[in-house]
Amino acid sequence: MIGDRMDILAPILLQFLELLMALALAPLLTGWVNQCRAWLQNRSAPPLLQPYRQLAKLFEKEVVLAHNASSLFRAAPYVIFACMALAAAIVPTLSTDLPFGPAADAIALVGIFALARVFIALAGMDVGTSFGSLGARREMLIGFLAEPALLMVFFTASLISQSTSLSTIVSTLARGEFTIYPSLAFAGIAFSMVSLAENARVPVDNPTTHLELTMIHEAMILEYSGRHLALIEWAAALKLYAYSCLGLALFFPWGIPQAAEFANLPVALAGLLFKLGIGGFLLAVIETVSAKMRIFRAPEFLGTAFMLAVLAMLVHLLLETGK
Amino acid sequence: MSHYYGQFINLLAAILLLLSFAMLGQRRILSLINLFMAQGAVLCVSTATVAFVTGQSHLYWSALITLLLKVILLPWILHRLIRRLNVKWDIETLINIPTTMLIGIVLVIFSFNLALPISELAGTVTRATLGIAIAAVLLAFLMMITRSKAVPQVIGFLAMENGLFFAATSATYGMPMVVELGIALDVLVGMVILGVFFFQIRERFDSLDIRHLEQLKED
Numbered sequence: 380m381i382g383d384r385m386d387i388l389a390p391i392l393l394q395f396l397e398l399l400m401a402l403a404l405a406p407l408l409t410g411w412v413n414q415c416r417a418w419l420q421n422r423s424a425p426p427l428l429q430p431y432r433q434l435a436k437l438f439e440k441e442v443v444l445a446h447n448a449s450s451l452f453r454a455a456p457y458v459i460f461a462c463m464a465l466a467a468a469i470v471p472t473l474s475t476d477l478p479f480g481p482a483a484d485a486i487a488l489v490g491i492f493a494l495a496r497v498f499i500a501l502a503g504m505d506v507g508t509s510f511g512s513l514g515a516r517r518e519m520l521i522g523f524l525a526e527p528a529l530l531m532v533f534f535t536a537s538l539i540s541q542s543t544s545l546s547t548i549v550s551t552l553a554r555g556e557f558t559i560y561p562s563l564a565f566a567g568i569a570f571s572m573v574s575l576a577e578n579a580r581v582p583v584d585n586p587t588t589h590l591e592l593t594m595i596h597e598a599m600i601l602e603y604s605g606r607h608l609a610l611i612e613w614a615a616a617l618k619l620y621a622y623s624c625l626g627l628a629l630f631f632p633w634g635i636p637q638a639a640e641f642a643n644l645p646v647a648l649a650g651l652l653f654k655l656g657i658g659g660f661l662l663a664v665i666e667t668v669s670a671k672m673r674i675f676r677a678p679e680f681l682g683t684a685f686m687l688a689v690l691a692m693l694v695h696l697l698l699e700t701g702k
Numbered sequence: 703m704s705h706y707y708g709q710f711i712n713l714l715a716a717i718l719l720l721l722s723f724a725m726l727g728q729r730r731i732l733s734l735i736n737l738f739m740a741q742g743a744v745l746c747v748s749t750a751t752v753a754f755v756t757g758q759s760h761l762y763w764s765a766l767i768t769l770l771l772k773v774i775l776l777p778w779i780l781h782r783l784i785r786r787l788n789v790k791w792d793i794e795t796l797i798n799i800p801t802t803m804l805i806g807i808v809l810v811i812f813s814f815n816l817a818l819p820i821s822e823l824a825g826t827v828t829r830a831t832l833g834i835a836i837a838a839v840l841l842a843f844l845m846m847i848t849r850s851k852a853v854p855q856v857i858g859f860l861a862m863e864n865g866l867f868f869a870a871t872s873a874t875y876g877m878p879m880v881v882e883l884g885i886a887l888d889v890l891v892g893m894v895i896l897g898v899f900f901f902q903i904r905e906r907f908d909s910l911d912i913r914h915l916e917q918l919k920e921d
Binding site: 562 | 706709710712713715716717719720723727799800803804806807810811814817830831833834
């Protein structure tokens with residue numbers, strides 16, 4: 380009797396655990412990337428827990444609103460945060476058999492990211508400062524180029540596993556007979572390029588800059604303060620976490636257990652932390668070795684990502700079918 | 703086990719296609735030469751793998767020739783040439799790069815379709831890669847068309863030869879040794895003659911832009 384109940388409860392509990400873990404780990408990942416970047420650039424590194432302190436500080440501060448800020452401006456941080464938390468919960472990290480798995484597939488995930496993007500762009504334009512609308516326009520430019528590439532990457536993975544559900548994709552890739560998929564190599568490169576653009580990372584945008592000519596993400600959130608800013612920063616960290624987990628789940632799926640059982644938890648958790656650590660370090664390396672592009676080079680960068688994703692699909696159709 | 707070799711060859715073919723696209727989108731001559739070198743290296747490894755899987759010993763010689771000629775000798779000559787010509791500037795393209803890439807994708811779709819019926823008839827391990835080989839040839843061709851400077855055009859020509867060589871390997875396990883040696887020699891001699899041409903063009907027009915050659919017309 381108790382065993383039966385555990386069978387029903389375990390997936391739900393694990394799902395909650397996954398969500399809580401995403402909320403807790405996301406700032407840590409940001410801190411780790413910042414630390415690696417500081418090491419690589421010969422600076423003295425900020426402490427690993429710095430993002431948490433920043434969030435705590437911002438949550439304590441008072442919110443200052445512009446006179447003409449509408450209710451949308453006040454609601455946007457919550458919407459964005461909710462979208463990112465949901466996205467992080469959908470991506471299978473601890474198990475491929477979680478309740479949220481069938482609820483949303485890869486295409487819905489892209490939709491959730493798009494919803495957050497629309498709200499942050501609207502909020503950027505809401506107060507009517509020139510920086511806000513400049514940032515919003517640039518964000519939409521990046522977004523409309525990055526989205527098709529991301530969808531194409533998902534379609535390639537879906538063609539391989541015959542399903543758009545993330546759990547099915549991951550379990551097919553992780554547990555099927557070992558096969559070399561050249562198409563996934565292409566898709567992986569395309570996905571990394573899209574992630575760099577979507578997370579406002581160096582070749583496209585600089586997350587630490589406040590230089591008016593170059594900033595994209597920062598320009599939109601200049602007007603935010605206090606707990607609103609904290610939520611947005613946290614959401615940005617969650618987005619980086621969700622994208623990292625997504626990349627790991629699609630291209631390095633080994634070690635994500637099938638069954639949602641607590642017995643598998645330590646292995647899954649250790650694997651995830653190890654992979655995230657390496658992924659964060661690689662991100663810092665990319666950010667250190669590449670220079671920020673001019674904004675008008677970004678379409679070319681994302682066009683290349685789209686092309687790679689299309690090639691991935693073509694290569695899949697040519698090389699990996701009909702055998 | 704041969705199953706995995708087939709997959710490995712497919713992976714190399716995909717990398718070859720990726721490198722072709724990278725060359726198409728590359729703006730710097732130095733990186734272009736390095737990409738050409740990488741393409742030669744991939745070609746060499748894939749030929750050696752095919753030789754190993756099929757036991758065709760003459761393909762080992764082909765791989766060796768590829769290694770010596772396309773990974774070591776030709777890049778070395780090209781590096782020397784651009785040092786002596788002092789051309790490290792960014793490449794001008796006639797069509798902008800994103801458009802070139804899109805045309806490239808269309809070419810890839812075209813060549814994959816073209817190769818499908820041929821691959822179905824072929825019985826080789828490498829039959830699936832024929833489409834990629836044709837695509838590599840066409841992409842190199844496109845690169846020659848869209849570049850206005852002489853050096854990238856020559857690299858396009860050499861890359862096209864890479865694609866042809868790959869096509870020969872994937873369709874029929876390579877050409878006879880005599881033909882292969884002849885082609886290798888041709889490429890080498892062509893390279894030397896074109897090297898001389900570079901200096902002549904530059905002496906005549908003070909630039910390596912081959913659009914100046916149109917002025918030679920008498921009308």
